[in-house]
Amino acid sequence: MTIEIDGETEEEFLAAYEPRKYPPMAVNAEVALFTLRDQELFLLLIERRGHPHRGRYALPSWFMQPHESIEATARRALAEETSLALDPRHLEQLKTYSTPGRDPRDCKVRVTSVAHLAFMPDPGEPEPGTHARSAAFVPVDDLAGVTEGGTIELAFDHATIISDALERLAAKLEYTTVAAAFLPEQFTLAELRGIYESVWGTSLDPGNFTRKVTGVDGFVASVPARRKTGGRSAQLFTHGGAQWMLPPMLRPASTGSRRAATKR
Amino acid sequence: MTIEIDGETEEEFLAAYEPRKYPPMAVNAEVALFTLRDQELFLLLIERRGHPHRGRYALPSWFMQPHESIEATARRALAEETSLALDPRHLEQLKTYSTPGRDPRDCKVRVTSVAHLAFMPDPGEPEPGTHARSAAFVPVDDLAGVTEGGTIELAFDHATIISDALERLAAKLEYTTVAAAFLPEQFTLAELRGIYESVWGTSLDPGNFTRKVTGVDGFVASVPARRKTGGRSAQLFTHGGAQWMLPPMLRPASTGSRRAATKR
DNA sequence: GTAATAGTGTCTGTGAGACATTATGGC
DNA sequence: GCCATAATGTCTCACAGACACTATTAC
Numbered sequence: 270m271t272i273e274i275d276g277e278t279e280e281e282f283l284a285a286y287e288p289r290k291y292p293p294m295a296v297n298a299e300v301a302l303f304t305l306r307d308q309e310l311f312l313l314l315i316e317r318r319g320h321p322h323r324g325r326y327a328l329p330s331w332f333m334q335p336h337e338s339i340e341a342t343a344r345r346a347l348a349e350e351t352s353l354a355l356d357p358r359h360l361e362q363l364k365t366y367s368t369p370g371r372d373p374r375d376c377k378v379r380v381t382s383v384a385h386l387a388f389m390p391d392p393g394e395p396e397p398g399t400h401a402r403s404a405a406f407v408p409v410d411d412l413a414g415v416t417e418g419g420t421i422e423l424a425f426d427h428a429t430i431i432s433d434a435l436e437r438l439a440a441k442l443e444y445t446t447v448a449a450a451f452l453p454e455q456f457t458l459a460e461l462r463g464i465y466e467s468v469w470g471t472s473l474d475p476g477n478f479t480r481k482v483t484g485v486d487g488f489v490a491s492v493p494a495r496r497k498t499g500g501r502s503a504q505l506f507t508h509g510g511a512q513w514m515l516p517p518m519l520r521p522a523s524t525g526s527r528r529a530a531t532k533r
Numbered sequence: 534m535t536i537e538i539d540g541e542t543e544e545e546f547l548a549a550y551e552p553r554k555y556p557p558m559a560v561n562a563e564v565a566l567f568t569l570r571d572q573e574l575f576l577l578l579i580e581r582r583g584h585p586h587r588g589r590y591a592l593p594s595w596f597m598q599p600h601e602s603i604e605a606t607a608r609r610a611l612a613e614e615t616s617l618a619l620d621p622r623h624l625e626q627l628k629t630y631s632t633p634g635r636d637p638r639d640c641k642v643r644v645t646s647v648a649h650l651a652f653m654p655d656p657g658e659p660e661p662g663t664h665a666r667s668a669a670f671v672p673v674d675d676l677a678g679v680t681e682g683g684t685i686e687l688a689f690d691h692a693t694i695i696s697d698a699l700e701r702l703a704a705k706l707e708y709t710t711v712a713a714a715f716l717p718e719q720f721t722l723a724e725l726r727g728i729y730e731s732v733w734g735t736s737l738d739p740g741n742f743t744r745k746v747t748g749v750d751g752f753v754a755s756v757p758a759r760r761k762t763g764g765r766s767a768q769l770f771t772h773g774g775a776q777w778m779l780p781p782m783l784r785p786a787s788t789g790s791r792r793a794a795t796k797r
Numbered sequence: 798g799t800a801a802t803a804g805t806g807t808c809t810g811t812g813a814g815a816c817a818t819t820a821t822g823g824c
Numbered sequence: 825g826c827c828a829t830a831a832t833g834t835c836t837c838a839c840a841g842a843c844a845c846t847a848t849t850a851c
Contacts, residue, residue: 277584279584279587279637282584282585283584283585283638283641287641288557288559288638288642289596291559291596291599293552293558294557294558294560295552295555320541320547321543321546321547332553332555333631333645334555335556335643337633338631338633339629339645340631362629364626365603365629365647367560367602367603367647369600369602373547378552381597381645383629459802459803474840475802475804476804476805476806477840477841477842479803479804479805480839480840481839481840484839497849498803498849499802499850500802500849500850501801501803501847501849502802503803504803515783517781518840721830722830723830738813738815739829739831740816740830740831740833741813741815743830743831743832745813748812761823762822762823763822763823764828764830765829765830765831766821766822766829767829768830780811780812783813
């Protein structure tokens with residue numbers, strides 16, 4: 270910090286202000302964008318075109334620009350890494366990762382990453398952007414370090430980030446209505462139940478699920494239309510606008526196949 | 534990014550790597566450290582000695598150093614800003630704040646702040662560190678922009694950060710056992726209940742509270758000692774080691790005096 | 798027809814909330 | 825004796841979980 274001069278105004282201070290000469294720092298936005306495809310949870314990954322970790326699969330990421338908030342950077346990461354206006358229905362900050370050395374570039378620039386959690390209805394296959402050799406939605410169950418038996422190795426500490434994102438996602442389904450953001454405008458309760466079942470790795474009783482979801486004020490609102498399914502035709506619903514589910518719908522004691530989270 | 538040269542190894546890449554010449558960036562750790570004093574929630578604030586926002590009350594904060602994780606920075610912020618080894622019993626990352634312009638220094642260095650939530654038993658009055666004119670625990674109810682009718686104006690966007698911290702704290706009491714981190718090694722259930730009542734701004738039924746807390750496996754463990762109180766002497770307990778409270782203890786529909794949070 | 802699913806109904810156990818009761822210590 | 829609080833007990837209601845049962849559609 271500069272030496273304080275009594276009586277100096279804030280304007281004078283800022284005009285004279287010289288930031289300390291540290292090794293350069295950079296702030297990164299990384300996005301874990303999930304979607305559901307055939308009742309299975311998929312995650313958007315890119316194959317890195319350049320170093321470090323060239324050729325490995327990684328979360329889309331971008332460096333924060335000087336006049337941009339980190340959330341704007343996260344949205345741009347999706348756009349730039351996939352040459353596709355992937356506009357997630359839900360995007361929230363997850364956590365900031367700053368362990369020294371987690372990015373090999375730390376020897377030249379210290380890279381701090383602000384990870385984000387996002388999800389949306391399946392937009393189909395994305396096109397790779399400038400930094401990516403390829404871009405694709407990959408089953409979460411295939412990721413090494415995330416799911417027991419997964420084989421796809423991930424760059425940086427992205428396996429940790431994805432595990433944290435999955436735990437946050439599973440927890441948010443309990444006490445919020447964000448599950449609807451995985452689905453198109455209109456959906457059946459069986460489709461909504463599929464979100465819960467895929468994320469939690471359990472099966473839920475259809476009857477009890479319907480009773481719970483329709484009983485929470487504003488979670489779902491029925492529309493005057495039905496959809497043919499394998500069995501009886503199903504009532505269609507929209508998201509009713511409520512953000513919170515009270516009381517929460519707690520996930521059953523875990524029997525899922527994914528690596529046990531540190532939580533519960 | 535550098536232009537990719539096929540066949541280049543990661544070592545060669547890193548040796549030649551030149552970070553882009555952006556305006557300088559800095560990453561900040563800020564800490565909202567709460568404690569309970571006379572059944573009232575207090576927050577550690579410093580009075581800023583230098584610009585910007587000189588003389589205003591602010592959260593203790595420190596710039597991240599090149600070889601330090603952000604959590605280490607947060608702990609150092611407490612040590613440096615208060616000349617006191619304030620070792621919080623609980624410290625966790627809250628959220629990263631990055632809106633351009635939230636710090637006036639953004640015109641020279643872009644400052645991104647990683648806010649933290651911490652709490653501990655009342656350590657008494659702290660001494661101010663080098664950047665602080667004074668340091669003190671201040672009642673949360675006196676803070677403008679946090680509590681309706683509060684008068685203490687806060688620097689930067691710290692009122693927002695503190696509100697977010699309070700909401701996180703209130704939520705964590707519901708489904709974790711962290712409330713014990715506000716208390717010394719041994720405590721009575723009335724003291725533990727006091728944490729919940731102060732944070733939630735409600736009163737709780739003592740009988741039901743005891744039944745719930747002692748019923749959660751590993752929340753509290755009784756020690757063979759009692760403490761004299763105003764009435765009958767009370768059994769002493771320790772934290773039993775459990776991290777999670779399942780099922781959660783939901784806070785009653787809010788009647789608290791604090792400004793309505795955006796949540797629930 | 799059969800199989801599969803939507804949607805409703807019923808029973809039961811758990812647990813939260815409200816409240817009463819008793820025990821124990823300070824004054 | 826009187827008051828405050830600890831600690832336990834009781835009753836009721838809400839709700840989750842288990843498991844019917846029926847209606848409707850695809851094949």
